[in-house]
Amino acid sequence: MPLGRLDYKQSYKTIKTILSPINLNQLQMVVEVSQSNWDEELENIDTPFLISFWAGWCGPCQALNPVIEDLSEIFAHKIKVCRLNADHDPALCDAFGVKKIPALLFVVDKKIVAQYEGFVSKEELEDEIRQYV
Structure with missing residues (x-):
């Protein structure tokens, strides 16, 4: 195939395979929680959960994001991993006594x-989580 030409049928087939429901169900994502979806996501579950309080302007929060995502993959289907934007939900931060972020x-x-x-560190969090799952 010459450069610059795309095989649209093949591209569609590849994308469809990558995004198939089977593959999507195998991925554990970090769930964004807020006051509006707190009850739905966390209030009535029996699964242990890790919640990260963060903000977009916070450098250490940004550094911690890959760790949170890795833990989501490592403990898929064992714990629920969530993120809460502290700037958007200060009332939830107060409810949990969160004064500093991350x-x-x-x-x-x-x-x-x-x-x-x-x-x-990822290792410290893994050790803590493994005590309970």
């Missing part, structure tokens, strides 16, 4: 079992 809470059986402020 902040992480790990909740098991509706109880906070671990709480971190600032950057935390």
Whole structure:
């Protein structure tokens, strides 16, 4: 095939395969939570969850994002991994006593079992989570 020409049928087939429901269901995504979807996402679940309080302007928060995403993959189907934008939901931050970001809470059986402020290594978080799952 000459450069510059696309085989649209082949491209569509490739994209359809990549985005098939089977593949999408295998991916564990980090769920964005807020006051508006808190009850739906977290209030009535039995699964342990890790929630990251962050903001777009926060450098350490940005550095922690890949760690959060990795944990989402490592513990897929064992815990729910969430992010909450502290700038958008200060009331939830207050409810959990979050004063600094980034902040992480790990909740098991509706109880906070671990709480971190600032950057935390992936290894430290993995060790903590493995104690409960």
